[in-house]
Amino acid sequence: MLASGSFPEHEAWGNATVGMLLDVLEPLGIIGAPDSAADSPTFRWATCAGGADIPESAVRVPWDAPPAEVVHVCTPADYLALRQADPAAFAVVCVPDEAAAPDDPRCIAVRTSRPLVYVYLMVKEFLGSLFAWEQTLASIVRNDGGVATALDVSRAAIPRYLFVADKNGCVLAQSSYLEPPDAFHRAVSLSGFVPVRADGLPRARAAEGMTTWVEGDGEAEASRLVIPLYLDHAFVGVLSMACPDGLPSPGLIDCLQVLSRSVERLCAGLWSSQSSVNIPRLRFFDLLLEGSRFDRMVANSQLEELRIPTSSWYKVILVDIDEGAEPAKASLIAMTFLSDKHVNARCFLHSGSLVVLQYGPTGPDLSHLATEQILAIYDYTRFDVAYGVSDPFNDIASLRHAYHEARIALDLRKVVLAQRDIEQTSRRRGNAFFFYEALPFFLVDPAPKDEALMRFVFDVSFLPVILEEDAERGTNDFRLLWTYLINERNATKTAQMMYVHRNTVLYRIERLQERFRIDLDDPDLREKLCCDYRMYFLSSLGKPRWETA
Incomplete structure (x- = not known):
C-alpha cells in the first residue's frame, strides 16, 4: 500500500477518474454507472468495506487522505451502511448473481461472483500503476526530458x-x-x-x-x-x-x-528556451540523405505534404553548428530563415546538423548572388557561424549530393579563406562558403571521388538552357559566353571572333547576367563556368572518363 504523504500535489496530477474506473471494471460486467462523469471526483485511494475475508490493511487508508478521493469496494448491503455514514462516499458495488443493483449516481455496480477482495485488488493495482505513470511523467518534466x-x-x-x-x-x-x-x-x-x-x-x-x-x-x-x-x-x-x-x-x-x-x-x-521546436527531423529528407530512392509519385506526394511545389528548384544551406551543443542558437537561426519573407525554406536536423532546404520556382531565384545578398542584407553574420552552400538543383532526389556539396564547401573553407585573403577583394567577406568556390580544390585533391556526386556537380548548369534557346531563337549566346570567358572578358576580342559589334557583346553578356543572376566579376564563378563548358565538350563526345561503361 502507498505510504502516507507520498502522493503528488492534487493541482498538478489528475489521478483516477470515473471513466478510468469504468475501463478497468468493464471485463467484470458493468450494470450501473453514473450518467455523467463530468463532475465526478478523482480518486487516489481504494478501501474495502465489509467481508470476513478482507485483511485489516485493506480497510485502512492514510489518515490525511481526503474522503472524496477514496473509492470504496463493497457489497450492496455494505453500500447502504456506507451511504448512511457518508452521503458523499463513492463506491464500486459488487452485485452477486440475480441480486438487484443499487440505483445511485454515486456508485459503479458490477455483476460478479468473484470474491470482494479480487475486485478491490483490481482497483488498487490500477491506482498504483496510474500513480507510477503520473510520477514518471512528473520526473520527465522536472528533469527537462523529451x-x-x-x-x-x-x-x-x-x-x-x-x-x-x-x-x-x-x-x-x-x-x-x-x-x-x-x-x-x-x-x-x-x-x-x-x-x-x-x-x-x-x-x-x-x-x-x-x-x-x-x-x-x-x-x-x-x-x-x-x-x-x-x-x-x-x-x-x-x-x-x-x-x-x-x-x-x-x-x-x-x-x-x-x-x-x-x-x-x-x-x-x-x-x-527557443530550442528545437522549429527544427524537426523530417523523415523523408533523412531517407533521401541516407541514399534511399523514391518513386516520382511518392516523392511528389511527400513534397506536397510539406507544402513545397513539386516543380521547384532547390538549394542546400548547411549551417556549421552542433544543434545538440547549442540548441537555442540553432533554433534562432532556423526561425530567422523561416520568418524571412524573402526566403522559401524548410529547416530540419540531420546527424545533429541544421540543414536549410531553400526552394524557388526557377534556378536564377536561387542563384549564389541572390543567396549572398540575402545573407548580407539580413545580417546572418551576427550568428557567428559558417554556412556551406550547394549549387542549385531541380530534382529533390539529388538532395544527398547537394548536401555533400555544402559539406565540402564547409570542409574546405580554410583554403577558400586563404584565397580570399590573397585576392584582397572587397567582395564576399562574409561567412558563406559556396561549393563553386571550393570546386577547384576539390578537383585537384587526389582523394577518390564519388561517381554519382561528380555527375551531379556538372549536370547542374544553365548551359543546356542557353543551348536550347539558341536553337529556338537563332541566337548564339552559348558560343558568345564561351568566347567571352576564354578571352578573359575582353569584349573587343570577343566581338572580333564573333563578327559582331562590341556593344552587342556587352549587351548580350549583361542580359545573361541579369537573367541567370550571375556575376562574371567573380573569378571563381568564371572558373566554374569554364569547367561546365569543358564537361559539355567532353560529354558530347562520349561518357565522362570517371563513368563506368
Whole structure:
C-alpha cells in the first residue's frame, strides 16, 4: 500500500477518474454507472468495506487522505451502511448473481461472483500503476526530458499511436513502439509533417482545455482525437491520438488529458528556451540523405505534404553548428530563415546538423548572388557561424549530393579563406562558403571521388538552357559566353571572333547576367563556368572518363 504523504500535489496530477474506473471494471460486467462523469471526483485511494475475508490493511487508508478521493469496494448491503455514514462516499458495488443493483449516481455496480477482495485488488493495482505513470511523467518534466520520452512511457496507459506537432504542422515527437495504423499516420511518421487534408479542412484547432474529434477518411485515414496545446493562452500545437476503432472511451480520453498536461509543460520549456521546436527531423529528407530512392509519385506526394511545389528548384544551406551543443542558437537561426519573407525554406536536423532546404520556382531565384545578398542584407553574420552552400538543383532526389556539396564547401573553407585573403577583394567577406568556390580544390585533391556526386556537380548548369534557346531563337549566346570567358572578358576580342559589334557583346553578356543572376566579376564563378563548358565538350563526345561503361 502507498505510504502516507507520498502522493503528488492534487493541482498538478489528475489521478483516477470515473471513466478510468469504468475501463478497468468493464471485463467484470458493468450494470450501473453514473450518467455523467463530468463532475465526478478523482480518486487516489481504494478501501474495502465489509467481508470476513478482507485483511485489516485493506480497510485502512492514510489518515490525511481526503474522503472524496477514496473509492470504496463493497457489497450492496455494505453500500447502504456506507451511504448512511457518508452521503458523499463513492463506491464500486459488487452485485452477486440475480441480486438487484443499487440505483445511485454515486456508485459503479458490477455483476460478479468473484470474491470482494479480487475486485478491490483490481482497483488498487490500477491506482498504483496510474500513480507510477503520473510520477514518471512528473520526473520527465522536472528533469527537462523529451516529449518523445513522455509518449513512450505512456504506451501502457494509452495503447494508441500518438504524435505531437507544432502549429505549423512540424512533428516534434511520435510513438516509437507502436506502428502507424493507416496511410495518414504513416505519412506523418515518414515525413515528420502533418499532411494537409485532401478536403481542404484546416488542421484541428480546438479551444483551450477542449478536445476535437477529427473524423477519418475511410481506411486511408483513421479518425483521431486531438487535444490543443497552449502556452500562455496562445495556441502552439496539438497532441493527437489515432482512433482506428472509433471514439475512445471516456477513461482513455481522461488518460490523454493527463498526458497532455505533461506534454504542454515539456513544450513550454522547449518554446521558452527557443530550442528545437522549429527544427524537426523530417523523415523523408533523412531517407533521401541516407541514399534511399523514391518513386516520382511518392516523392511528389511527400513534397506536397510539406507544402513545397513539386516543380521547384532547390538549394542546400548547411549551417556549421552542433544543434545538440547549442540548441537555442540553432533554433534562432532556423526561425530567422523561416520568418524571412524573402526566403522559401524548410529547416530540419540531420546527424545533429541544421540543414536549410531553400526552394524557388526557377534556378536564377536561387542563384549564389541572390543567396549572398540575402545573407548580407539580413545580417546572418551576427550568428557567428559558417554556412556551406550547394549549387542549385531541380530534382529533390539529388538532395544527398547537394548536401555533400555544402559539406565540402564547409570542409574546405580554410583554403577558400586563404584565397580570399590573397585576392584582397572587397567582395564576399562574409561567412558563406559556396561549393563553386571550393570546386577547384576539390578537383585537384587526389582523394577518390564519388561517381554519382561528380555527375551531379556538372549536370547542374544553365548551359543546356542557353543551348536550347539558341536553337529556338537563332541566337548564339552559348558560343558568345564561351568566347567571352576564354578571352578573359575582353569584349573587343570577343566581338572580333564573333563578327559582331562590341556593344552587342556587352549587351548580350549583361542580359545573361541579369537573367541567370550571375556575376562574371567573380573569378571563381568564371572558373566554374569554364569547367561546365569543358564537361559539355567532353560529354558530347562520349561518357565522362570517371563513368563506368
